[in-house]
Amino acid sequence: MMFGKRSAIWMLVLIPAGVFLAALFLGRYGIRVQETVRVLLNLDGPSDIFRALILRVRLPRVLAAACVGANLSVVGAAFQGLFRNPLVDSRILGVSSGAAFGAALALVFTWQGMAVQAGAFVFAMVAIGLVMLVGMRFGSSTLVLVIGGILVGALFNSLLGLIKYVADPLSTLPAITYWLLGSLNATQWSDLPPLLAVTGAGLSFFMLVRWRLNLLTVTDTEAMALGIRVRLIRGVIVAVGTLMVAASVALAGTIGWIGLVVPHVARAWVGPDHGRLIPASAALGATALILLDTIARTVLPTEIPLGILTGLIGVPAFFLLFLRFLRARGETQ
């Protein structure tokens, strides 16, 4: 379904803003709507515990969910165009595997909080660095980058397996397992400045290169004929996308399906033009992850890992999109 430009822009703003606000009213503690409104408007009345819960627990977490969802979706949309492959998401270049290894390494040394995030971020960058080295040595065609990503991902997955094998089953192993399933439960205000900075800069960058992304969806030869410095642009897009994914994964753990499914939904909504696809992916990704994270933190007394929810919802969603694609091609009965 395609929408008019004006209505699409309004929906891109209103949907995530509405979901963002609604999420601040929901939580296990059961704070009344009036109390939440008073806290948000900074009026007198609500107790300190209500203020702490809404402003120190819910608000940073919902903000983080919005940023992470937007980042994963935008990078997924950009990479699907860049690699001319609808099955690609932000994990294609081994970045998530590198981040998972870095986080596990930090956890096995019983480091916590920012150290785990730093470990994830550093090894995500090491992973993409290795892929880029392969690209520089053998030509940074999409095929070389994808093969490099698969190899680097496999290497870090093996190293992650080694870490899990030697990890203490009473303490470290459950922590690694939980981290790998993804969660925003540990989010604090202090985690947000780098994430907000990377998200703001990354989204701005992708909006600036939106028309180049459109040109890169054709073959390299055609793109070069149109005056695009394909290798340079591709390298910069990969680097910025990796930075956004690394910042997200470092905070939230590995969250699948968002970067794969949301861009397809956005494409069905606003079409393939990256000028619309990028903001639509950002808005829908932010909305989707805020919704899922709200479910994760409110439905049960225990947290539901985000990776489980994104899988449970992402798989049927992807299947429905696939059916729609087949129907459009007239391949179903």
Added chain:
Amino acid sequence: MSRIWIATTIVALLAVACMAQSEITVADQSGYEVTIAQPVEVIASVHGIGTYYVYTLGAGDRLALAYYVGVRDVSTVSDSMLRWEPRLPDIFSFGDPNVEELAASGAQVVLADASQHEAVAEQLRELGIPVVLYRAETSDAMKEAITLTGTLLGPDAQERAAAFITDYDRIVATVATDVAALDETCRVRVLFIGTSLTKAISGDMYQTYLIEAAGGVSVTRELFGSWNEINLEQILLWNPEVVIIPPYGVIQPTDVLENADWQALDAVQSGRVYRMPRIIAPMDTPVPESLLGIAWMANVFYPELVTLDLAEEVALFYADYYQFALTDEEIDILASP
């Protein structure tokens, strides 16, 4: 007369020889019938908790290879533990059991974990090495496991197993009597967190039994499975009066007490956040030493009600079951909140 003596001696020798070659058949906790030649002189334990059954029954010197719950690296073992078991660096092992290593250890019986080691047990049986599988994650199952181990290890171990179960039941009964006057609403609400501030036990875990045996109420008793990730809102909703941290991992009471987000909790406001002490085994796991875990928790929850002398119980347990004299400082560690 001399013929009678000779005949008696021969009969006695034959009897001893028969006893020496005798076998026993027991059913392990997975339901397997296991036949084991007696006496058992060499044991391998790939069950980190079962290893402590062997020590408790006075047969630690028969271990040729052993896993120790909570120990993954021998270089991290405390001085106290090395003083207790000087052979630990030589017999320590961990990870997935290696069948050839177990066979090479010369073990007459291998103690293993039913939830992890079924496949290894099958391979060992094919090599003719008996395997006893344990499934002991409740207090009753632990007592059954200790009785079973006593049966394998001979009459002395059987007596020690019976004595241990008597001691365990005595401590549980004493605490139950001490706190009997408290109705459900007066019981201390306890949050047992794990290796991070937001990781908590479930109702299925042994720690929940320990809390209840000590007269408390675990606020996470409705959760199921293993360690559960919970969020701060839910913790504030439960508002525990006591927070317990296990004796492993990096979390310390100050991480809770000094955390700005936790200040509204009753437990933080009253300063009742404790890390379980540890000298040998982690007392929150289903090891025999967990009877001290019950006594320790009861003293933390109701110091004014509990009549057990914790320091005395600690010293007695270590002397009677581990044959180990704790220093005064070590007794203080185990007997203090």
